[in-house]
Amino acid sequence: xxxxxxxxxxxxxxxxxxxxxxxxxxxxxxxxxxxxxxxxxxxxxxxxxxxxxxxxxxxxxxxxxxxxxxxxxxxxxxxxxxxxxxxxxxxxxxxxxxxxxxxxxxxxxxxxxxxxxxxxxxxxxxxxxxxxxxxxxxxxxxxxxxxxxxxxxxxxxxxxxxx
Amino acid sequence: xxxxxxxxxxxxxxxxxxxxxxxxxxxxxxxxxxxxxxxxxxxxxxxxxxxxxxxxxxxxxxxxxxxxxxxxxxxxxxxxxxxxxxxxxxxxxxxxxxxxxxxxxxxxxxxxxxxxxxxxxxxxxxxxxxxxxxxxxxxxxxxxxxxxxxxxxxxxxxxxxxxxxxxxxxxxxxxxxxxxxxxxxxxxxxxxxxxxxxxxxxxxxxxxxxxxxxxxxxxxxxxxxxxxxxxxxxxxxxxxxxxxxxxxxxxxxxxxxxxxxxxxxxxxxxxxxxxxxxxxxxxxxxxxxxxxxxxxxxxxxxxxxxxxxxxxxxxxxxxxxxxxxxxxxxxxxxxxxxxxxxxxxxxxxxx
Numbered sequence: 001x002x003x004x005x006x007x008x009x010x011x012x013x014x015x016x017x018x019x020x021x022x023x024x025x026x027x028x029x030x031x032x033x034x035x036x037x038x039x040x041x042x043x044x045x046x047x048x049x050x051x052x053x054x055x056x057x058x059x060x061x062x063x064x065x066x067x068x069x070x071x072x073x074x075x076x077x078x079x080x081x082x083x084x085x086x087x088x089x090x091x092x093x094x095x096x097x098x099x100x101x102x103x104x105x106x107x108x109x110x111x112x113x114x115x116x117x118x119x120x121x122x123x124x125x126x127x128x129x130x131x132x133x134x135x136x137x138x139x140x141x142x143x144x145x146x147x148x149x150x151x152x153x154x155x156x157x158x159x160x161x162x163x
Numbered sequence: 164x165x166x167x168x169x170x171x172x173x174x175x176x177x178x179x180x181x182x183x184x185x186x187x188x189x190x191x192x193x194x195x196x197x198x199x200x201x202x203x204x205x206x207x208x209x210x211x212x213x214x215x216x217x218x219x220x221x222x223x224x225x226x227x228x229x230x231x232x233x234x235x236x237x238x239x240x241x242x243x244x245x246x247x248x249x250x251x252x253x254x255x256x257x258x259x260x261x262x263x264x265x266x267x268x269x270x271x272x273x274x275x276x277x278x279x280x281x282x283x284x285x286x287x288x289x290x291x292x293x294x295x296x297x298x299x300x301x302x303x304x305x306x307x308x309x310x311x312x313x314x315x316x317x318x319x320x321x322x323x324x325x326x327x328x329x330x331x332x333x334x335x336x337x338x339x340x341x342x343x344x345x346x347x348x349x350x351x352x353x354x355x356x357x358x359x360x361x362x363x364x365x366x367x368x369x370x371x372x373x374x375x376x377x378x379x380x381x382x383x384x385x386x387x388x389x390x391x392x393x394x395x396x397x398x399x400x401x402x403x404x405x406x407x408x409x410x411x412x413x414x415x416x417x418x419x420x421x422x423x424x425x426x427x428x429x430x431x432x433x434x435x436x437x438x439x440x441x442x443x444x445x446x447x448x449x450x451x452x453x454x455x456x457x458x459x460x461x462x463x464x465x466x467x468x469x470x471x472x473x474x475x476x477x478x479x480x481x482x483x484x485x486x487x488x489x490x491x492x493x494x495x496x497x498x499x500x501x502x503x504x505x506x507x508x509x510x511x512x513x514x
Contacts, residue, residue: 078444112498113477115424115443136390136425137346137372138443138479139239140328142178142196143255143281143299146236 011056013089019065021050040110042072045081048109052101053157055094064088066098071121079114081106084121091126099135101157104145164449164470169492170222170504174201174229179496181240181482186247188488191224193502194238200252200262202228202269203502222504233260233271236281244287249314251294253282259296263314272314275306284331288339293319295341297329303343303353305360324351324362331375335382336433342385344373350387350397352412366397366412374426380433385412388429388440394418394450396465406463416465421448424479430493432485435510438467439493441480447473447495451510470510475503 025043030036046069050062061067071084083102087095099118106116119132134140144150177196184191191203207223234254241252250262250269259275259282279300286295294306294316302323306316328346335341341353341360350366350373371390378385385397396416400408418438428441438450453466478498486492491507 115479133346133371137328139283139330140299142237146255 012092012094013056016054016057016059016064016088018059018063021060021062022069039076040074040081040114042069042074045072045074045083045106045110049083049102049105051160052098052105053159055097055101055153055157061085061098061102067102079111080117081110081114082117084119086121086124090124095120095125095127095131096134097153097157099131100141100144100150101154103135103141104154105158164451164507165509166449166471166473167506167508168503169506170224170502171220172203172224172226172502172504173500174226175199175500175502177500178478178498179481179500179502180237182484182494182496182502183241183243184484184486184494185243186245186487188486188492190227190247191484191494191502191504192241192243192250193496194241194252195496195500196237198231198234198236198238198254200230200233200238200241200250201226202230224504228269230262230269230271233262233274234258239282240284242286245289245291249287251285251287253285253296255281257282257298259285259294261294261314261316273316275316275318277304277318278302283329286332286334286341288334288341289337290339293334293339293341295332295334295343297332297343299328301325301327301329301345303329303332303341303351305341305353320353320360322351322353322360322362324365325349330373333376333378333385336378336380337382340382342376342378344376344387346372348373348389348391350376350385350412364411366414368395368414369393372425375429377429377431379431379436384415386429386431386438388426390425392419392422392424392426394422394426394429394438394440394467396467398463415463416467418450418467421469427479427481428483430483430485432490432493433487434485434490435507437470437485437491437507437510439483439485439495441475441483441495441497443479445474445476445478445480445497445499447475447480447483447493447505449473449493449507471507473505475505476501 052061073082120128179195182193194200205224236255248264253259260271261273262269263272278298281299297303305320307319309315309317325345326347331344343351348369352364354363369389375388397412398415402410422442424443430439440448449470450467451470476497476499480497484494493505495503
């Protein structure tokens with residue numbers, strides 16, 4: 001397997017803790033005014049990734065507290081978005097796939113000149129360093145996303161929910 | 164130092180991963196995610212300057228050929244044979260194509276298969292006898308041109324010294340000596356022992372992936388570019404060297420504090436001695452030996468200064484390449500789908 005996480009089998013974390021989700025962001029008058037530029041901020045980035053589905057549970061990354069607004073920073077000057085995420089368990093074999101889903105979602109949604117720095121929030125995975133290195137290797141990410149099987153798994157995770 | 168943008172070339176439909184000058188310096192080959200190889204040349208380059216010069220944004224450089232039927236996935240790198248009549252390309256599809264010039268056109272005459280997955284780099288030896296490839300499958304393959312069966316290549320060695328994805332291969336400019344760089348942070352050197360190739364030396368020092376390597380003109384030194392945000396200059400110590408160091412490659416200079424993001428590319432100009440780097444912060448930097456050191460005997464501890472910073476691209480810079488014939492002509496490519504040509508002049512560096 002390309003990144004080593006498409007094996008089937010039993011759930012690793014059978015009963016994850018589920019957390020409350022945040023309210024919709026209130027729309028301000030300035031945001032409705034086309035003459036006012038709304039810079040990309042942490043909340044906007046959070047809104048892009050909060051509804052990504054967990055690969056093994058019918059829950060979103062927000063509900064599992066894998067992603068959180070306070071783990072996102074945006075530097076509009078140097079155009080760098082920094083996202084940390086927290087796997088539900090420290091030996092989670094889905095961590096690379098979850099990271100890849102976040103990366104693909106942001107790559108597609110943000111302007112192309114934005115750089116996305118993605119990492120596991122410090123101390124939250126046994127293989128934190130190795131996974132971070134893999135997720136930051138643009139060549140390996142590009143190659144992985146040319147794999148149709150992997151891409152279909154990612155697309156399923158980042159598909160918009162049906163309302 | 165003066166840097167002038169002499170051409171902006173567009174045509175590729177996605178990220179451009181590599182650019183490589185033909186040995187005569189007249190043709191630039193580029194490749195990328197759109198699976199195509201493009202060959203660019205400049206018919207007006209050798210004619211007398213027309214009145215006012217060429218004012219078009221491409222500087223007279225045109226795409227002469229598109230080779231699009233060789234690979235089914237991203238073309239990661241291209242490399243020219245020393246004679247300029249062959250071009251090799253490698254792809255995430257796991258294959259290598261060798262294109263041969265016949266009747267004025269390049270045709271894919273050979274497809275080399277064997278690597279288990281993505282082929283990351285390809286390079287011809289200076290003699291033209293060998294072709295080296297490397298892959299995410301952690302191996303480096305050395306192929307020998309088989310003259311009995313025309314254009315074909317035969318694999319003569321598979322090297323498995325790296326423990327991770329191999330990113331780049333580069334031949335010594337005059338010897339059959341090969342270097343490879345890897346995700347395992349090391350650089351390996353290989354030589355022909357007569358009956359087989361052996362991994363002669365492993366150079367460690369970088370703290371993360373080594374993306375690119377290049378030898379200087381004489382091959383006594385090598386520069387490496389890494390994800391750890393440094394460039395390192397390595398010196399070759401041969402058997403029986405004067406300083407009594409065991410045969411090896413040792414870091415003699417670390418260029419740090421300049422690159423805020425991973426360095427994906429490096430090129431050491433054979434004509435000027437300048438080092439160009441391509442970085443994930445969209446910039447190209449040019450480094451020159453410290454002129455104050457020139458008079459001293461500092462061969463074992465040279466100091467390199469950043470001579471200039473070029474805000475070259477809108478996104479990551481993936482490859483930089485000095486023209487082998489026209490001194491100071493630099494090609495750069497990046498994720499922003501453009502090829503830029505820069506003319507560097509007024510450099511004060513003795514060759």
